[in-house]
Amino acid sequence: MSNRSLNLDDTLYGYLLAHSLREHPEQIALREATRNHPRAGMQISPEQGQFMALLVKLLGARRTIEIGVFTGYSALSVALALPDDGRILACDISDEYTGIGRSYWNRAGVAHKIELRLAPALQTLDEELAAGASGRYDFAFIDADKTGYADYYERCLQLLRPGGLIAIDNVLWSGAVAQPARDDDTRSLQALNQRLHDDERIDLSMLPVGDGLTLARKR
Ligand code: SAM
Ligand code: CA
Numbered sequence: 355m356s357n358r359s360l361n362l363d364d365t366l367y368g369y370l371l372a373h374s375l376r377e378h379p380e381q382i383a384l385r386e387a388t389r390n391h392p393r394a395g396m397q398i399s400p401e402q403g404q405f406m407a408l409l410v411k412l413l414g415a416r417r418t419i420e421i422g423v424f425t426g427y428s429a430l431s432v433a434l435a436l437p438d439d440g441r442i443l444a445c446d447i448s449d450e451y452t453g454i455g456r457s458y459w460n461r462a463g464v465a466h467k468i469e470l471r472l473a474p475a476l477q478t479l480d481e482e483l484a485a486g487a488s489g490r491y492d493f494a495f496i497d498a499d500k501t502g503y504a505d506y507y508e509r510c511l512q513l514l515r516p517g518g519l520i521a522i523d524n525v526l527w528s529g530a531v532a533q534p535a536r537d538d539d540t541r542s543l544q545a546l547n548q549r550l551h552d553d554e555r556i557d558l559s560m561l562p563v564g565d566g567l568t569l570a571r572k573r
Contacts, residue, residue, distance in 0.1 A: 359562040375400055378434055380462035381427065384455060388425045391454075396424050398497070398523065402564045403431030406495065406521060409569075410435040413519055415492035420444045421475045421506050422498030422523075426455020426468075432495065433464035442468045443482065443491075445475035445498070476502060479509035489515050497523040500539040503546050507570075511555065514572045520556075522546075526566025 388394050410432055420429050423446035446452050449472055459465040471478045475498055494510040510520050527543050535541040557571040
């Protein structure tokens with residue numbers, strides 16, 4: 355027995371999924387539709403989607419932000435957890451990727467909760483701030499270009515209410531963050547991880563979920 359997070363082998367991972375996963379049929383269908391996409395590895399895992407859905411419910415979230423939609427699995431997971439008048443401001447630059455998700459959002463009956471903005475996320479977030487949305491959001495998920503994370507984090511922190519939560523994906527970057535950086539993505543993630551550790555505006559937890567998921571609660 356160990357109190358360290360376990361390395362999951364295939365058998366134990368299968369057990370975890372078999373004893374916890376509760377996907378909507380359209381979540382299963384969207385994962386199937388993404389499985390053979392050349393960038394399928396960008397999609398969050400189903401257990402991470404379920405965890406984020408639980409966080410959204412625990413927060414009682416109504417207004418949320420997603421930065422990095424891809425084919426829409428994380429947005430679908432969060433949208434299913436939101437109340438009927440809940441909303442995701444969903445930011446991506448790819449019509450091609452996000453176009454794959456729309457019909458699944460529709461069939462799951464949550465398309466009306468997802469406002470897709472096809473533009474660089476920083477532009478969309480700055481527009482929201484300019485429109486007076488500071489402090490109006492409950493939850494944000496950051497999962498787009500890694501060199502943009504620091505800016506997304508600062509904007510999201512302004513957009514969240516006190517007690518709101520930011521979830522930041524890929525903070526362990528397949529382990530590369532613990533080694534000397536060889537590229538800009540790794541350097542950006544290392545700098546952000548350090549910055550968050552020192553940031554007194556938030557409560558912090560870095561979880562070995564997926565590729566590393568940091569939770570930052572605005573104080
Ligand atoms: N959360 C998604 C899921 O669970 O399937 C995965 C998101 S994927 C890792 C990253 C996404 O960020 C891609 O769809 C890409 O088009 C988008 N992206 C890249 N640069 C961006 C930018 N500057 N602004 C907004 N989206 C961006
Ligand atoms: Ca990710």
